[in-house]
């Protein structure tokens with residue numbers, strides 16, 4: 001039998017559906033001044049910017065929109081990588097601001113077999129660098145590059161530690177100290193997740209300059225803390241055509257108010273360096289957050305967004321993540337986007353592909369694997385138009 005409660009960092013962790021507290025989600029389609037949102041124009045002009053700044057202010061931190069300059073340098077290239085199937089490009093992105101600079105590498109494989117610029121998946125790699133090995137001596141199910149190339153997509157990745165280390169003592173030492181020191185002074189300043197999302201946008205800047213890539217078809221992908229980041233990057237930067245978040249859990253796809261598995265309090269205690277300082281005010285007070293995570297998914301509308309969970313990963317609150325997806329539907333409805341999520345939690349291993357908000361609940365552990373990627377490709381194929389034959 002599965003345990004119903006656990007203890008972690010001095011707190012009770014709830015895994016019992018019957019003790020999830022009653023909660024009311026903040027209104028999605030009503031502005032702070034009380035105006036009802038009935039159409040796309042009011043959503044885009046008023047409510048969307050309002051929600052975006054609430055997430056900046058209270059959770060992920062302010063996202064700097066300016067810097068002085070950037071450039072791209074090809075540091076390694078192989079036109080016949082993967083036995084000729086792909087063109088490998090390793091690009092170094094350098095960003096300058098106020099006399100300082102930060103550089104980070106991006107690994108990119110583009111399929112050679114194609115007639116037009118390739119659509120692409122960009123992974124925010126929050127695991128070992130070997131997972132995205134450009135030599136392909138190491139192959140990983142976390143980034144199954146050959147499979148993606150065979151499906152006709154380009155696949156790229158950057159490593160989060162090249163932007164901001166994932167440590168509470170040293171996260172500042174990357175772009176924050178070098179480029180945006182003022183963020184470190186502010187209660188709403190971005191920290192690690194904001195920094196990683198910011199970097200994803202710089203890779204998007206690069207894609208716009210690469211004629212082998214169809215920059216209108218770039219999907220951002222992330223797992224767990226990377227999944228939280230992918231959602232935030234997709235919400236901030238509407239150039240991303242699609243968002244895939246794997247097991248993103250608390251402060252990702254999962255509704256904060258459910259208090260199931262990881263909570264805002266626990267994530268702030270363990271990973272305070274991911275979020276701004278203001279978020280700490282909600283540790284014992286999630287019901288007063290002016291947002292919940294369904295609104296983060298809503299910010300991605302009308303673009304397709306896909307969420308995954310795994311049966312052994314109750315910490316990430318699978319049902320709460322599914323409910324976020326369901327509760328984001330009203331925004332997609334404004335755009336007349338078809339969302340076909342069922343009312344109840346989908347069966348295990350039954351992906352919902354033919355829907356602008358997609359979802360699957362997979363058997364297994366907290367991970368990103370070939371099953372997940374295979375369904376990402378199906379979802380992308382569906383939405384980019386090469387609809388699957390029934």
Ligand code: GTR
Pocket residue numbers: 223224225226248249250262267270
């Ligand atoms: C966990 C954390 C989760 C998730 C995960 C991961 O320890 O509590 O929110 O981000 O790490 O990134 O794998």
